Amino acid sequence: MAGMDPLALDELVTANRILAREGIVDAFGHVSVRHPGHPDRFCLSRARAPECIEASDVMQFALDGTPIEPAGRKPYAERFIHGAVYDARPDVRAVVHNHSPGVIPFGVTGVPLRPIMHMCASMGTEIPVWDSRTSFGDTNLLVTNAAMARDLASALGPRSVALMRGHGCVVAGASLREVVFNAIYLELNAVLQQRAGALGEIRFLSDGEVRAVLDTRTSFTFERAWEYWCQRAGRPYDERPMEGPLART
Amino acid sequence: MAGMDPLALDELVTANRILAREGIVDAFGHVSVRHPGHPDRFCLSRARAPECIEASDVMQFALDGTPIEPAGRKPYAERFIHGAVYDARPDVRAVVHNHSPGVIPFGVTGVPLRPIMHMCASMGTEIPVWDSRTSFGDTNLLVTNAAMARDLASALGPRSVALMRGHGCVVAGASLREVVFNAIYLELNAVLQQRAGALGEIRFLSDGEVRAVLDTRTSFTFERAWEYWCQRAGRPYDERPMEGPLART
Amino acid sequence: MAGMDPLALDELVTANRILAREGIVDAFGHVSVRHPGHPDRFCLSRARAPECIEASDVMQFALDGTPIEPAGRKPYAERFIHGAVYDARPDVRAVVHNHSPGVIPFGVTGVPLRPIMHMCASMGTEIPVWDSRTSFGDTNLLVTNAAMARDLASALGPRSVALMRGHGCVVAGASLREVVFNAIYLELNAVLQQRAGALGEIRFLSDGEVRAVLDTRTSFTFERAWEYWCQRAGRPYDERPMEGPLART
Amino acid sequence: MAGMDPLALDELVTANRILAREGIVDAFGHVSVRHPGHPDRFCLSRARAPECIEASDVMQFALDGTPIEPAGRKPYAERFIHGAVYDARPDVRAVVHNHSPGVIPFGVTGVPLRPIMHMCASMGTEIPVWDSRTSFGDTNLLVTNAAMARDLASALGPRSVALMRGHGCVVAGASLREVVFNAIYLELNAVLQQRAGALGEIRFLSDGEVRAVLDTRTSFTFERAWEYWCQRAGRPYDERPMEGPLART
Numbered sequence A, B, C, D: 001m002a003g004m005d006p007l008a009l010d011e012l013v014t015a016n017r018i019l020a021r022e023g024i025v026d027a028f029g030h031v032s033v034r035h036p037g038h039p040d041r042f043c044l045s046r047a048r049a050p051e052c053i054e055a056s057d058v059m060q061f062a063l064d065g066t067p068i069e070p071a072g073r074k075p076y077a078e079r080f081i082h083g084a085v086y087d088a089r090p091d092v093r094a095v096v097h098n099h100s101p102g103v104i105p106f107g108v109t110g111v112p113l114r115p116i117m118h119m120c121a122s123m124g125t126e127i128p129v130w131d132s133r134t135s136f137g138d139t140n141l142l143v144t145n146a147a148m149a150r151d152l153a154s155a156l157g158p159r160s161v162a163l164m165r166g167h168g169c170v171v172a173g174a175s176l177r178e179v180v181f182n183a184i185y186l187e188l189n190a191v192l193q194q195r196a197g198a199l200g201e202i203r204f205l206s207d208g209e210v211r212a213v214l215d216t217r218t219s220f221t222f223e224r225a226w227e228y229w230c231q232r233a234g235r236p237y238d239e240r241p242m243e244g245p246l247a248r249t
Helices: A006-021 A079-088 A104-109 A118-123 A132-136 A146-156 A176-199 A207-216 A219-233 B006-021 B079-088 B104-109 B118-123 B132-136 B146-156 B176-199 B207-216 B219-233 C006-021 C079-088 C104-109 C118-123 C132-136 C146-156 C176-199 C207-216 C219-233 D006-021 D079-088 D104-109 D118-123 D132-136 D146-156 D176-199 D207-216 D219-233
Strands: A030-034 A041-045 A058-062 A094-098 A161-164 A168-173 B030-034 B041-045 B058-062 B094-098 B161-164 B168-173 C030-034 C041-045 C058-062 C094-098 C161-164 C168-173 D030-034 D041-045 D058-062 D094-098 D161-164 D168-173
Touching (some): A006 A030, A006 A041, A030 A176, A079 A094, A104 A168, A104 B176, A118 A176, A132 A146, A146 A161, A146 A168, A168 A176, A176 D104, B006 B094, B030 B176, B079 B094, B094 B176, B104 B161, B104 B176, C006 C041, C006 C058, C030 C079, C030 C176, C041 C079, C058 C079, C079 C146, C104 C161, C104 C168, C104 C176, C104 D176, C118 C176, C146 C161, C176 C219, D006 D058, D006 D219, D079 D094, D118 D207, D146 D161
Antiparallel strands (some): B041 B058, D041 D058, D161 D168
């Protein structure tokens, strides 16, 4: 793809395959990365199941969702989610939108999702639930235009995660490896919180503990997980230190 | 098979393999398609586990369940389900009967199954539960004659799904790809509704939201999922636009 | 093995592999068959995980658990379970003992396991729970002698299934294919009954429905499932009609 | 690795792969063994996901966590857990630290984990929950120094298992094969106890039954399970009797 390093492209393909292998996406859901050289663009596959995506499927989009050199490829209807988050959040370099099964029950009941173990602290202490019906009424729930996407990005605010009622969630991160990590451990947190809540009252991580996890976490945590997920997804692991906007924090 | 396009045959084999791979059927359960050239016939495998089915297993049946050119092959005892639905519903071109594990608990408790997320809206807003015992008393619960099948088809009415108490469900669609999609997301809805209901009161999709999903859904949704499921089932993905009665809506 | 048809031996190996593949046994649990030519003997592997068993592992035992031609092979400590059931039940030609995860919760809570769907009716309408502690006090719970095994067989009585508190269950059948079928669908029933009970009051199969399933079931039901499970376990499917004591009912 | 038998090294790699295959560890969690020839050292991989570990990743550590011949390899931040347990417990020859999903809910709710079936009796009758916050306040919950590790080892006391609130657990054993067995059946016990508790009041193993299991258990139990887990993990099974500190009890 013009202007994008082949290794960065491969990394986006790998992110798709990992999310599929780990059950975070099925035929639906998507992951994007802010363009390393053009911060006003993002890279996202054409509309295709993440498990099937190849490097040639990756397209570039302006932040308003307009495809750049589409070459006849059909984009995801919900690409606006990604653009609106990149637009509102200069710190975000990667975005996942998914409907993983553990997360859905929290979005439709209003039970607050909170960090239950250290690995899941990246989701933060407060996770909002965005309901498309509040501002947009009866729709097909898909975020298919800039107005809905801006409303969702506004609910996300400065956080890493927002749930979407009857739909799924959006997860933001400072790198692809971080956002994939966050999406996978968000799902695990949801599953564990449901189980623990059925047993009794949960002692969640304190706000201070969450802050301590976030303050001491290094990119090595993401690397260790990435190598493992690459192996499970049958993808080569690229351990090169990366430079530029895609570098691991 | 006489009078059936090899590609349409392959598609029916693929539908069987996908339903097995995704856990919708085990050794039992079946999927049929209305004959593309003869709307008064349907195509269904001989009595065999869906995971094992080959093109040569596919038989043709009249809508009353009579096999056409059986050639010594043993038909499913419950083929009457398919015939009765095709007979009552000219709009239906594919039928699944299955016992997927998420669905059974709803059929035996009377808790209404309702759409919990956008992907599952195809099941509709009201899902009836048919109990063979109401009209037929103590049986082995199998729908092995035209009278039982007509009674079930009547409970289904104009809907996409009916549950069968202590047995499973029947799912109807306008194409094979749609009916497979509906059966898989029905199972997901059941699993998610059970989990969410254990957390608290569920805010289901509104009737308006369900209508909006159904009104805006295009065949591309089924295609994207079909490619993914083909890959998981180890089957080639046929992306040819299909003509005639099997065409995607 | 002396006096045993190679095909019958293969079938016992396949039964072990299927039970492992379907999650009914892990490293522990075992399945036996009454010797086709010597009804006062049964065939059972040496003490080994079912997933690893080969034909050369199969030993013969007298009904009191004495190994015949052990050739240095170590028998299962709990082989007495099998002998006692064959001794008490001339109609039984195959026995499974396992600890499958869905079943354990029913054995330790006393919640009666009852048939929730037609596929699971083979377990019967009443499933007793045997507690080794009642007659034998504090033991390691293993059934390692004839007295305990006779007590368990007596609790089983004329039924297909008995649960063992804090341990697992014993399943009896008229053939290997039937007993494997019964063990797999017993586990499924337990999982589904747990889920349904969490939703609301369950409408179980009536006694008349269970009788109707048992009265109308033919060996073809077991064959269809057996072919499927063979394929999943990577074992050849032998569709030969079998003669003698191993014949399918 | 200097001073370590290649077969013992292979056994540690296999232990890592088994724990990954059985879902006890994901990218995180680790298993160590006391050095066979130097009881004041332990062997543990460099910081890497267990599924990816090779023999060349294994490092040696003094009991205070100091790496011996690190050769540029990055150690696990939590290696102190292992050292403190070996220091406090001369009987322990292998340690697992993990965050398996069934265990987490018990650590955060205070519901006591108790043996529900004979296979799980190795966990003992009383399992303490250690909370890092009690003595160390708001941390990132990682046990990254000797003071925290000693506190945890003290909570473990003479037992096989201690839970860690919002984090996971530590499991100790007399051999690698025993500790892997204990970690796997601890997870199973947690899953089954959660399910059984949802059904009704649980009749746990009595203290006398737990003692009887522990008193009569032989190393053969671990061998039978190890062969099975090796096969599932794609690792060769070494059935040689081992000599020295690694010998099976």
